[in-house]
Amino acid sequence: xxxPSATTISEPEAAPFRPAKFLHPIGFTLAxxxxxxxxHFAVAWQLPLxxxxxxxxxGIPCPTCGCTxxxxxxxxxxxxxxxxxxxxxxxxxxxxLAWLIAWAVEKVSGRGFLAGVRARASRWPVWRTLLVLAxxxxxxxxxxxxx
Numbered sequence: 479x480x481x482p483s484a485t486t487i488s489e490p491e492a493a494p495f496r497p498a499k500f501l502h503p504i505g506f507t508l509a510x511x512x513x514x515x516x517x518h519f520a521v522a523w524q525l526p527l528x529x530x531x532x533x534x535x536x537g538i539p540c541p542t543c544g545c546t547x548x549x550x551x552x553x554x555x556x557x558x559x560x561x562x563x564x565x566x567x568x569x570x571x572x573x574x575l576a577w578l579i580a581w582a583v584e585k586v587s588g589r590g591f592l593a594g595v596r597a598r599a600s601r602w603p604v605w606r607t608l609l610v611l612a613x614x615x616x617x618x619x620x621x622x623x624x625x
Contacts, residue, residue, distance in 0.1 A: 507578050510549075510571065517546050518553030539623050541616040542567075562622070566615035 519525075532540040544564035551560035552571060561568040584592050 504578070506574055510574060514549040514553040517550035520546075521550045539616075539619045541612050541619070543619050544623055564615070565618060566611055569611075 528546065530540055530543050532538075533543060542564070545567050548560045548563035548567045551557070551563060557568075560571070580592055580595075584590060
């Protein structure tokens with residue numbers, strides 16, 4: 479018989495894509511350190527920092543305004559200035575450092591306590607929370623960032 483056989487061989491189903499599997503804390507930390515060091519040297523060498531086109535044309539800061547100066551402040555360990563320039567980025571950096579420390583403790587101790595944290599966090603309305611935080615941060619930036 480030259481036709482198709484009665485039994486067909488199906489391809490195995492691909493595993494569902496899970497972004498959290500690829501979010502490795504060391505990669506995020508190294509990327510953050512590289513950005514902070516770049517911002518630090520840009521400020522130290524008096525290189526022109528990138529301008530916010532939104533702020534240039536509209537006159538009010540965008541929700542991410544102050545991030546470069548905040549990262550430069552992190553690189554100089556001036557945490558008060560980092561918080562002042564962009565509080566949301568400051569909180570994200572603190573959360574990333576806490577995540578890295580918790581991940582390292584979990585790997586060294588062999589205890590798996592981050593799974594419980596992930597389970598509790600999965601029940602939170604993450605996107606709504608981030609949108610509210612971004613809106614509050616933007617209002618703060620509109621009133622406090624230097625011209």
